[in-house]
Amino acid sequence: MIINGVTIDATFAEAFPMKATRAIITAQNEKWAMIAAQAMTGFATSVIACGCEAGIERTLSPEETPDGRPGVAIMIFAMGGKGLAKQLETRAGQCVLTSPTSALFAGIDGGIRIPLGKNLRYFGDGFQISKVIAGKRYWRVPVMDGEFLTEATTGQVDAVGGGNFLVLAESQPQALAACEAAIEEMRKVPNVIMPFPGGVVRSGSKVGSKYKTLNASTNDAFCPTLKGATKTDLSPEIESVMEIVIDGLTKEDIDKAMRAGIQAVCDLGSDNGIKRISAGNYGGKLGPFHFHLQEIMA
Amino acid sequence: MSALTLTLKYRPDQRVDMSPLVCGLLQDKDPAEIGAIELQCGKRKIPVNELFTIAGVDTQQIIIKNSFDKLDFIGKELDGGRISVEGDAGAYLGMGMKSGEIKVSGNAGLYAACEMKKGYLEIAGNAGDFLGGALPGNKMGMKGGTILVKGNVGERAGDHMRRGNILIEGNAGDYCGSRMTAGTIAVMGQTGRYLGYAMRRGTLLLWNPPQLQASFNDCGTHTLAFLPILFASFKTLDSRFADASQAFDRVQRYAGDMSEMGRGEVLVKAG
Structure with missing residues (x-):
């Protein structure tokens, strides 16, 4: 898509x-x-x-x-x-x-x-x-x-926590500008919060670490400076990735917020350096709520 | 279904105990069964149909017509349903009521809503002494619900009151709020002597300056945030208390009764 x-x-x-x-x-x-x-x-x-x-x-x-x-x-x-x-x-x-x-x-x-x-x-x-x-x-x-x-x-x-999407851009200012636009739209959606600073997180994490005491560590597959050093998920033109995390009272609330946010990012489009939207998951084995990006944007 | 209407045929010389005629006790009873219920009248027992003309079948809505001030215990321990009294009510109106609604178009006698637990009681006229109070010897008066009196009330309103609201559009007699443990009594008119006598906690909310005992201490003038919420809760009432122009949030606060716990308060609308 x-x-x-x-x-x-x-x-x-x-x-x-x-x-x-x-x-x-x-x-x-x-x-x-x-x-x-x-x-x-x-x-x-x-x-x-x-x-x-x-x-x-x-x-x-x-x-x-x-x-x-x-x-x-x-x-x-x-x-x-x-x-x-x-x-x-x-x-x-x-x-x-x-x-x-x-x-x-x-x-x-x-x-x-x-x-x-x-x-x-x-x-x-x-x-x-x-x-x-x-x-x-x-x-x-x-x-x-x-x-x-x-x-x-x-x-x-009862509520749902951890809905998210990643904004992959050609530069750091472009990634941030896109996330700011997304947050502005998402704040209009009731029953959700984006808990990170300004609603945006730049240090997305993966489960586990090489260090035994840590249960979360940097999401190296999405770190642009590690493109040549790890099994990367990034194409060569991506220079910055930022994530928006959403907690909501229901799955539907998060659906609405994700749609509003992703749409705002896409409105800026590739002309403004936005290349991809992705999301964080654990293979679907840990969390019961799955937010399929393409279904949300369909 | 039309409301069960009990029209008084004549005024007996003796007082009548109306406590059997509440919605819960009449449920599933037909007019003939209701007519056969015996009411204590002085030392005699009188069947309902001798005293009242019975019409209507909905026992959850009772209308008592031609009521007068010797019909005692109307709505005693009412637990749901509505009772409408056309005329005056005797003593112990709504005593210990648990839920539901009672409306009286005239006056009510002594001990109206005494030991009331929940529900709504409205008296269009005046109410006698010990409104919302405790029965003699008991330590707990009204425990919840709302009483609205559009006229004046007698002495000892809210005696031993523990929770709920007593709203008085007219004047209150002496010892208003005596021995209160908690709750709110609001008086738009004048209050008598010994206001809040021996009150432990609770709020007396007044529109006019009272004649206070020496055991109430001035705490100054304040804007209190709970008052707009309290007044907002009166908005649905058919009363001057619902009138936004009567609401205020700035009050002179007096703490007392210092001869007791001293955690009660008299709040007087600040000029």
């Missing part, structure tokens, strides 16, 4: 079941909601070493938030429910509770309930106040700038 001079490989991305949750952070203005959201989703690019994958889903207008202030929706993905709950609570406590004027609400009404502010309330040292409003429990925790308002729980749902 070739779109605008870009070859779409006959391969697939392989993804895994994860557990996910969403939280809504509001503040006095969008700037401070975003600061809290960025802090809460920081150091959360990959479950390999961060414990979770997290990202900002989108900004919310005052009409969309529970307290009528500007807000940001964030999502957190982890391999299991226990890990997710721990990450959510730690991050909420250190990054949102601490952030000026912030409030924290559930972003998923259904699912299994996991603590959001349920335990953060103890920061109130006995002065915290519970309010059950329209069937939802909120905690008002007195803090130095006023009150930190948080919903007690949020929902945990």
Whole structure:
């Protein structure tokens, strides 16, 4: 398959079941909601070493938030429910509770309930106040700038993590420009996050390493400087490869995001140095979710 | 199906225990069976069909017409369904109700919604003392749900209240929110003496400045983030509480009762 001079490989991305949750952070203005959201989703690019994958889903207008202030929706993905709950609570406590004027609400009404502010309330040292409003429990925790308002729980749902595609370009600036265009479009798709810095990862990994202590190492088949030194997957004109990883609530959400992203890359086309789109997989043996690039773009 | 309509034929001299006439207990009963149910009236037992004209068959929607203030225990422990009272209701209206809806077009007597657990109770007129309170000797009043009173309420509203909302469009009598453990009482009108007497936790939300006891301490004026959420939850009510112009988020906060735990609060709309 070739779109605008870009070859779409006959391969697939392989993804895994994860557990996910969403939280809504509001503040006095969008700037401070975003600061809290960025802090809460920081150091959360990959479950390999961060414990979770997290990202900002989108900004919310005052009409969309529970307290009528500007807000940001964030999502957190982890391999299991226990890990997710721990990450959510730690991050909420250190990054949102601490952030000026912030409030924290559930972003998923259904699912299994996991603590959001349920335990953060103890920061109130006995002065915290519970309010059950329209069937939802909120905690008002007195803090130095006023009150930190948080919903007690949020929902945990089954999700999919690790959808991806690779952008193969003739130069590094062209690869990055294509990925930036893709991310801009993908951020419009609901229920997905791209957890890596700016949504883009330049150090895609393979499973295993020559070093026993490492369970992941550089994806040498896609490293352009190793074209002559390893069993490469790259043709001579490829000088840079970048990857976009997508976590989503459902397979369909990831499908939509991948399609939007790949289309944006292909719109730039071979004239802008984009040569191929590929994807990372483990031969289909590890992850139950397969995203066939050509099917997605059909 | 038309609602089961019970029209009072005459006003007995003695008080009537209406507790057998709730939706759950009448389920699958035909009008003849309902008519044969005996109601305690003073020291006598009177069949329903002697006291009421029975029409309609839907026992999950009950309308009591010509009601007056001696019909006690209407909707006692109601667990689903709707009861509509045309006229006044006696004492213990909606006592211990678990879910469902009760609406009264007139006034209600003592202990309305006492020990209510969940559901919605609306009184278009006034309510007597101990609205949403605990029965004498008991330690727990209302545990959940919402009570809306469009008129005034008597003394001790929300006595020993533990959870839920009591919304009062008119005035509240003395000892409003006494011995509250938690929950919210909102009063648009005036409040009486000894407001929040011995309250441990909970919120008294007021539109007008109260006459506070010395055991309530001023915590200053604040903008509280939970108030817009609370007011938003009233939007579906047929009430002045649903009116956006009545909502506010800036309040004078008083903590008390300091002679008790002192974790309660009186929030007064800031001028």
